[in-house]
Amino acid sequence: MPTLTIRNLDDRLKQRLRLRAAQHGWSMEQEARVILAQVLETPAQNDGAAWLQRVRQRFQGVAGDDWQPSDRREGTERELPHFDP
Numbered sequence: 001m002p003t004l005t006i007r008n009l010d011d012r013l014k015q016r017l018r019l020r021a022a023q024h025g026w027s028m029e030q031e032a033r034v035i036l037a038q039v040l041e042t043p044a045q046n047d048g049a050a051w052l053q054r055v056r057q058r059f060q061g062v063a064g065d066d067w068q069p070s071d072r073r074e075g076t077e078r079e080l081p082h083f084d085p
Contacts, residue, residue, distance in 0.1 A: 006032075 014028075021031035 017028050017031055021028045024031060024034075
C-alpha cells in the first residue's frame with residue numbers, strides 16, 4: 001500500500017488532528033485516512049449539475065407567474081447624457 005508524507009503541516013492543524021483521533025480512539029494516521037476517505041468519496045458539491053439539481057429542488061413548486069418586477073424606478077427616467085467628442 002502506498003505511503004503519503006505530509007510536510008510543513010501547521011502545528012495547530014496537527015494538534016486538532018491528534019485531538020480528533022484521540023476522541024475516536026485511534027491513531028492520527030487512521031484519523032487522516034478516515035478524513036480523506038470521507039472527503040474524496042463524497043460527490044463534489046461544486047459540480048455544476050449537482051448545484052442545479054439543488055436549486056431545482058429548493059424552488060420546486062414555486063410558480064414564477066405571480067412575480068412582479070419592482071416599480072421603484074418608475075417615474076425616475078432621465079435623459080441620457082450627451083458627450084461631445
